[in-house]
Amino acid sequence: MDIADVAKRTGVPASTLRYYEKKGLLESLAGRGQRRQFAADVADRLALIALGQAAGFSLDEVGAMLMDQQVDRQMLIAKADEIDAQVKRLQALGKGLRHAAQCPEENHLACPKFQRLMKLSAAGALRGKRARGKAVS
Incomplete structure (x- = not known):
């Protein structure tokens, strides 16, 4: 062809x-x-x-x-783990954004959950880097 x-x-x-x-x-x-x-x-x-x-x-x-005739299964598992971690980060981000959209606070910056989301983002937790905080709930 x-x-x-x-x-x-x-x-x-x-x-x-x-x-x-x-x-x-x-x-x-x-x-x-x-x-x-x-x-x-x-x-x-x-x-x-x-x-x-x-x-x-x-x-x-x-x-x-x-x-390679033999697929590196460990590499596949490691990539699957990375994808799972990325999905969790994106779910936390989505949950935080939904909260911000429905938050009764007049200003998002006054909302404790939104502040936690910003801190996690600044610390790199939502970009896949290790953070000192907890996931947004």
Whole structure:
């Protein structure tokens, strides 16, 4: 399948396909003329790359996983733990914002819960860094 067909079928721009090839994530076959040709399973490989990126892996990490016959399960578990922690931070942030929207205080800065949310954010707890405070409840 040539690069234009791959781009059309997958929605991945040709420039991205060339970049992935340059990084070693994709391999083109001998082309006819100047057009790059890809194996029929290129869409599956692109889906794996997209999944890895959605999970927060760098392209280098995705490439390493695609090259290895044995998947680094510890790396997958560590990334899953990071995602779980990020979900918890985002849930705390959402809960704090909902409280601020419904808070009876005239000024958000006068609300103790909102002040705690600001302190946690300033301490980095809502950006994934360790904080001295507790989660917003």
